[in-house]
Amino acid sequence: MSIKRRPWLGFAAASLAVAWLGVAAIGAPAMAQDKVTVFAAASLKNALDAANAAWTKESGKETTVSYAASSALAKQIEAGAPADVFISADLAWMDYVAGKKLIRDGTRSNFLGNRIVLVAPKDAAKRVEIKEGLDLAALVGDGKLAMGAVDSVPAGKYGKAALEKLGIWPSIEGKVAGAESVRAALALVSRGEAPYGIVYATDAAADPGVSVVGTFPEDSHPPIVYPIAVLSESENAGAGAYLDYLTSDKAAPFFTEQGFTVLK
Missing domain, CATH: 3.40.190.10 (Periplasmic binding protein-like II)
Structure with missing residues (x-):
């Protein structure tokens, strides 16, 4: 005996699939937005990777980091590259970004020292x-x-x-x-x-x-100071909490173990 297909069932299934794909498409950017994007001086890699792993374990939030020379990162930020937090290896390049009105007021601080x-x-x-x-x-x-x-x-x-x-x-x-x-x-x-x-x-x-x-x-030579700040274009609600974690006593050992001086 042949079974007749009901057209409305096929239509409903297709509609459900489209709706599911739509939800997935909406959810994907939302999940990506949860990641805190960090532009950091290349010399920070070992210490910051360790601190970020601890931050993810504690908060459930992930980070994505672009490591390069502070000069290159500052120019990328100026050009509109999407990032939430900038950590420079000197004051001059943070001043450069600040001069372009690209850091959020009240978030900048002197973070680390080096030799x-x-x-x-x-x-x-x-x-x-x-x-x-x-x-x-x-x-x-x-x-x-x-x-x-x-x-x-x-x-x-x-x-x-x-x-x-x-x-x-x-x-x-x-x-x-x-x-x-x-x-x-x-x-x-x-x-x-x-x-x-x-x-x-x-x-x-x-x-x-x-x-x-x-x-x-x-x-x-001038004092070696690594400043940190949240960028003004960031829309990530977790950026401030991430910055607070990095500059806390809890995260300090990740940096001192690598030879940095934590500035208060």
């Missing part, structure tokens, strides 16, 4: 006393001194300032290999492509392929 160090490949490390008149060019020899681009990358700017203050810059300027970020400079040394590099102490601690051979005097 800059001279590193060498692990198997070729010899202690270097960093002081006025150091013949760094002779140490580098025919190689290159790896550091962040000195006109834009914060670690590069701090490094250049220190070398200038110590009277070393004129002799080493022609041997500098400027990298797009401090982590890129670190990689050049770790892979043995550069005999020395200037990076943050926290970066050196995160890479077993390098050794710290000298630490720059703190008074040889």
